[in-house]
Amino acid sequence: MSDKMNDRKLVLPGEKIAEGKYRIPGAFVEGEKTYAAVIGILDAENRFIPLENKYIPMAEDVLVGVITDSRHAGYDVDLNLPNNGFIPSRDIRLTLELGDFVMCKVREVTETGDVDVGEVRRLPKGKLVSFPCAKVPRLVGRQSSMIDMIKERVGDIVVGKNGYVWISEKADIPLAMETIKIIEEEAHFPGLTDRISAFLNIQKKVE
Amino acid sequence: MAGNSDMKLVVDGKRLDGRAPEDLRPVRIETGVLHEADGSSYIEWGGNKILCGVYGPRECIPRFEASPYRALVKCRYMMSPFSSLEEHSRSGPSRRSNELSKVIREVFENVVIAEKFPNTQIDIYIDVLQAEGGTRTASITAAAVALANAGIPMRDMVSAVSAGKADEVLLLDLGKTEDNLGQSDMPIAFSRRKKDILLLQMDGLLTRDEISRMIDLTLKGEAELAKLQDETLFRFYSAPKHEEFRM
Numbered sequence: 001m002s003d004k005m006n007d008r009k010l011v012l013p014g015e016k017i018a019e020g021k022y023r024i025p026g027a028f029v030e031g032e033k034t035y036a037a038v039i040g041i042l043d044a045e046n047r048f049i050p051l052e053n054k055y056i057p058m059a060e061d062v063l064v065g066v067i068t069d070s071r072h073a074g075y076d077v078d079l080n081l082p083n084n085g086f087i088p089s090r091d092i093r094l095t096l097e098l099g100d101f102v103m104c105k106v107r108e109v110t111e112t113g114d115v116d117v118g119e120v121r122r123l124p125k126g127k128l129v130s131f132p133c134a135k136v137p138r139l140v141g142r143q144s145s146m147i148d149m150i151k152e153r154v155g156d157i158v159v160g161k162n163g164y165v166w167i168s169e170k171a172d173i174p175l176a177m178e179t180i181k182i183i184e185e186e187a188h189f190p191g192l193t194d195r196i197s198a199f200l201n202i203q204k205k206v207e
Numbered sequence: 208m209a210g211n212s213d214m215k216l217v218v219d220g221k222r223l224d225g226r227a228p229e230d231l232r233p234v235r236i237e238t239g240v241l242h243e244a245d246g247s248s249y250i251e252w253g254g255n256k257i258l259c260g261v262y263g264p265r266e267c268i269p270r271f272e273a274s275p276y277r278a279l280v281k282c283r284y285m286m287s288p289f290s291s292l293e294e295h296s297r298s299g300p301s302r303r304s305n306e307l308s309k310v311i312r313e314v315f316e317n318v319v320i321a322e323k324f325p326n327t328q329i330d331i332y333i334d335v336l337q338a339e340g341g342t343r344t345a346s347i348t349a350a351a352v353a354l355a356n357a358g359i360p361m362r363d364m365v366s367a368v369s370a371g372k373a374d375e376v377l378l379l380d381l382g383k384t385e386d387n388l389g390q391s392d393m394p395i396a397f398s399r400r401k402k403d404i405l406l407l408q409m410d411g412l413l414t415r416d417e418i419s420r421m422i423d424l425t426l427k428g429e430a431e432l433a434k435l436q437d438e439t440l441f442r443f444y445s446a447p448k449h450e451e452f453r454m
Contacts, residue, residue: 010437010440010441010444010445012355012364012399012436012437012440013318013354013355013360013361013362013363013364014318014361014362014363014364014398014399014400015400026360028320028360028362030362035362035400037320037360037361037362038355038358038359038360038361039355039356039358039440039444050358051358051444052246052355052356052357052358053358054264054323054324054358054359054360056323056324082263082264082265082266082267082324082326082327083266083326083327111275111325112275112325112326113324113325113326113327132358134358185447186447188444189447
């Protein structure tokens with residue numbers, strides 16, 4: 001392992017990652033330099049990859065959530081954020097129920113951190129798993145290579161930027177969950193997509 | 208109890224446990240030890256055993272305390288009933304644990320980038336399972352690792368160590384007996400990059416010259432602790448957990 005870690009460096013909060021001011025997720029600027037705010041990896045090209053991160057909602061993000069309360073004016077939705085989101089019922093045509101899974105897009109984030117969501121779609125029955133949001137880009141893969149492969153081999157799956165992952169009830173849920181767990185644990189090791197592909201091949205053969 | 212005692216604490220430049228005056232006790236830190244916490248750590252520092260869990264940013268309770276400008280950092284330090292002698296034999300808040308919770312909270316309020324998470328709180332829970340002097344410094348060192356493990360943005364890492372004086376000798380990292388029977392005790396917390404002093408308490412009497420010498424001494428201890436924190440996080444994040452990833 002160590003030979004592959006050699007050209008990558010583990011960076012702790014407060015360590016300098018770049019000379020000059022850059023806006024990088026998980027980093028902050030002080031003076032004329034950029035420092036890591038969270039633990040991460042600095043790869044061979046000096047790119048900073050956070051290993052742990054807290055989700056900060058941004059406009060246009062696609063999120064997965066669960067309805068936690070239904071009121072006259074709309075629905076409360078758990079979006080894996082400190083505070084629940086709210087879907088006004090006049091914005092949507094469908095009727096939602098407690099425990100329904102939804103997929104939505106962030107329209108706006110207010111200054112106090114509340115999110116305004118739109119384009120709400122109900123997801124069919126399935127299972128919701130939470131996933132560390134620093135590793136969501138890895139689960140999706142470059143040009144969604146990873147998630148497309150899982151979709152093809154395991155079944156329908158939706159990944160929200162907030163770290164909630166919905167797996168369709170028609171998919172092979174135990175296999176999907178195991179795959180996701182491996183991706184979570186090995187997210188920052190090279191060659192992950194090939195390894196997951198090999199893992200799925202073996203699993204499919206066993207069946 | 209501080210002050211004079213007939214007991215010799217430093218004999219021929221060696222302390223009761225055989226350490227030299229500028230030595231730390233053996234320290235071992237682990238991270239990612241709790242499954243349900245967002246971040247966690249466990250530290251063994253001499254006879255201290257401390258478990259630390261970090262949660263958040265999450266909904267601020269009670270709601271009226273929430274700030275629309277920043278996340279609140281909350282800390283709860285607690286000694287287990289079995290951690291020490293009878294003086295801590297009842298759990299629950301006490302004058303001492305309230306003070307420690309406050310000073311530890313103030314250390315982390317200075318480094319956590321709280322402005323990113325309005326209307327929320329970040330909780331740091333510290334449970335002392337076994338105490339042998341210097342729990343506040345060990346707690347701070349462990350909590351910094353837990354916060355890094357939780358992915359809470361911070362401007363700097365923190366570690367803390369105490370210095371003191373016994374038998375007219377300046378000592379690094381006081382143990383329980385040295386703390387209770389020695390002449391003076393000074394816990395101190397540093398931020399790693401800027402070496403800001405985030406905690407400084409003092410018990411007993413010291414001269415100005417002694418204080419500046421003790422700060423130099425604790426800076427050496429801080430460098431050692433920083434290395435240990437690095438190693439802990441490196442071990443946790445660079446070890447693959449699955450067989451097929453081992454090479």
